[in-house]
Amino acid sequence: MKKEKQVKIEVTDGASIPDSSDKGILNAWWVSFIGAVGIISYLVITKPDPYRDILLFIPDGIVVTFEVTICSIFGALIIGLFTGLGRISSNKVINLIASTYVEVVRGIPLLVQLFYIYYAMGRVLQVPDMLSAIIAMSVCYGAYMGEVFRAGIESIDDGQTEAARSVGFNKQETMFLVILPQAWRTILPPVGNEFIALLKDSSLVSILAVADILRRGREFAAESFQYFETYTMIALVYLLITLILSRAVSHMEERLNHYDR
Amino acid sequence: MTAKPIIEIKDVYKFFGDLAALSDVSLDIKQGEKVVIIGPSGSGKSTLLRSINRLEEINKGSIIVDGLDVHDKENDINTIRQELGMVFQSFNLFPHKTVLENLTMAPVRLKGMEKEEAKAIAVDLLKKVGIREKANVYPSKLSGGQQQRVAIARALAMNPKIMLFDEPTSALDPEMIGEVLDVMKNLAREGMTMVVVTHEMGFAREVSDRIVFMEDGRIIASAPPEEFFTKADHPRLKQFLDQIL
Numbered sequence: 302m303k304k305e306k307q308v309k310i311e312v313t314d315g316a317s318i319p320d321s322s323d324k325g326i327l328n329a330w331w332v333s334f335i336g337a338v339g340i341i342s343y344l345v346i347t348k349p350d351p352y353r354d355i356l357l358f359i360p361d362g363i364v365v366t367f368e369v370t371i372c373s374i375f376g377a378l379i380i381g382l383f384t385g386l387g388r389i390s391s392n393k394v395i396n397l398i399a400s401t402y403v404e405v406v407r408g409i410p411l412l413v414q415l416f417y418i419y420y421a422m423g424r425v426l427q428v429p430d431m432l433s434a435i436i437a438m439s440v441c442y443g444a445y446m447g448e449v450f451r452a453g454i455e456s457i458d459d460g461q462t463e464a465a466r467s468v469g470f471n472k473q474e475t476m477f478l479v480i481l482p483q484a485w486r487t488i489l490p491p492v493g494n495e496f497i498a499l500l501k502d503s504s505l506v507s508i509l510a511v512a513d514i515l516r517r518g519r520e521f522a523a524e525s526f527q528y529f530e531t532y533t534m535i536a537l538v539y540l541l542i543t544l545i546l547s548r549a550v551s552h553m554e555e556r557l558n559h560y561d562r
Numbered sequence: 563m564t565a566k567p568i569i570e571i572k573d574v575y576k577f578f579g580d581l582a583a584l585s586d587v588s589l590d591i592k593q594g595e596k597v598v599i600i601g602p603s604g605s606g607k608s609t610l611l612r613s614i615n616r617l618e619e620i621n622k623g624s625i626i627v628d629g630l631d632v633h634d635k636e637n638d639i640n641t642i643r644q645e646l647g648m649v650f651q652s653f654n655l656f657p658h659k660t661v662l663e664n665l666t667m668a669p670v671r672l673k674g675m676e677k678e679e680a681k682a683i684a685v686d687l688l689k690k691v692g693i694r695e696k697a698n699v700y701p702s703k704l705s706g707g708q709q710q711r712v713a714i715a716r717a718l719a720m721n722p723k724i725m726l727f728d729e730p731t732s733a734l735d736p737e738m739i740g741e742v743l744d745v746m747k748n749l750a751r752e753g754m755t756m757v758v759v760t761h762e763m764g765f766a767r768e769v770s771d772r773i774v775f776m777e778d779g780r781i782i783a784s785a786p787p788e789e790f791f792t793k794a795d796h797p798r799l800k801q802f803l804d805q806i807l
Binding site for chain 2: 458460461463464465466467468469470471474478479482483
């Protein structure tokens with residue numbers, strides 16, 4: 302009986318995902334988490350001015366950050382799916398287009414891409430600020446996501462394709478009914494990881510006119526001149542969010558691993 | 563019986579680089595005939611079987627199944643494949659679907675069959691292969707023998723005219739081989755046209771109408787079983803039979 306392949310795709314640009322087998326309280330995740338919560342509480346209680354004010358000023362930005370991140374991850378998933386399919390396509394032209402897209406996007410800094418799409422699209426095509434930020438993030442992350450999809454699809458045994466084609470499914474039916482539903486198990490953990498990476502990178506959109514966490518912080522600092530205090534708080538808020546998310550991804554990975562029907 | 567053969571393999575060549583996996587292979591198979599293909603590994607027997615439903619492309623020659631050229635790009639291979647049930651060495655059940663779904667998926671999607679009707683047919687097929695009670699479990703919960711029987715049922719669910727078996731018992735533990743062969747024997751009794759690549763000589767002797775021996779991409783001998791085993795006159799065939807019997 303053939304053993305099912307369990308491929309793990311390593312992506313290094315996300316947060317460090319806690320090892321779910323490490324249950325002790327003295328691990329990096331708990332130290333960071335308790336530290337972040339502790340420092341935020343301490344600062345807010347002992348020095349409500351300015352720390353409490355900063356904290357109260359940020360929530361709108363958290364909502365925007367999540368909006369940008371969630372919309373971008375969906376955009377990236379869609380672009381990634383097609384890029385991944387293009388990368389494994391036997392059609393040379395499609396393959397070349399997909400590969401070139403990945404190559405180009407990987408070769409240009411995200412910030413430059415953001416500016417480019419923001420000014421090119423926003424000014425020429427009159428696309429709203431928020432939307433052009435989301436498009437830029439999607440295009441960038443779509444390239445990375447394409448690699449995740451490609452690896453996920455390639456992790457499925459060829460026998461599955463042969464079996465599906467043999468009962469009469471065409472290529473598309475085989476991909477969408479047989480291969481992708483299985484590849485999803487391999488794809489999901491790195492997608493979670495990319496989500497965290499994307500959330501952090503979304504701070505770049507604060508440079509455009511999008512009022513995310515960092516942008517809100519900059520606004521506060523510009524008015525109060527309390528730069529150090531504001532950015533301390535901003536850093537802690539980002540840290541807290543990514544810590545919580547990385548724990549969630551870790552739980553998801555664990556559940557996927559245990560899921561051998 | 564002078565009926566036109568249901569599978570006509572004519573002057574087929576297939577190359578992997580310089581290596582001829584199939585060279586000058588011709589073979590006619592009649593409706594209802596059971597043909598067993600044997601030969602040492604690398605002899606091209608699996609390649610030949612897989613080229614019948616175009617899992618392998620051929621470089622020269624033609625393979626006509628039920629009047630349609632399988633390797634002619636003009637013909638819709640997906641429709642042709644619906645007539646050709648295929649069973650693999652490694653079962654290849656869809657692990658994300660239950661046993662029942664493995665059987666109903668293709669008929670519902672491809673034949674536009676009602677779900678209930680497909681289910682009823684699937685349940686009947688599962689009864690036939692003796693695992694009715696496993697209908698709602700996932701394949702990973704089944705033994706190899708059970709998985710292979712489900713795989714046979716899945717192929718039958720499309721109601722094919724021909725069944726192709728690619729070493730169906732080679733990946734099984736010895737105690738499970740019998741249950742799979744029994745299912746295949748029943749199928750043979752019902753008159754299914756079968757092409758079987760196998761090392762199971764007992765099965766070949768008992769069930770087949772004809773045994774084909776291949777080596778180095780060529781068909782070296784082809785005869786009904788009684789003749790095949792008693793008059794093995796080709797030295798390579800003799801040597802092969804000595805090794806496995």
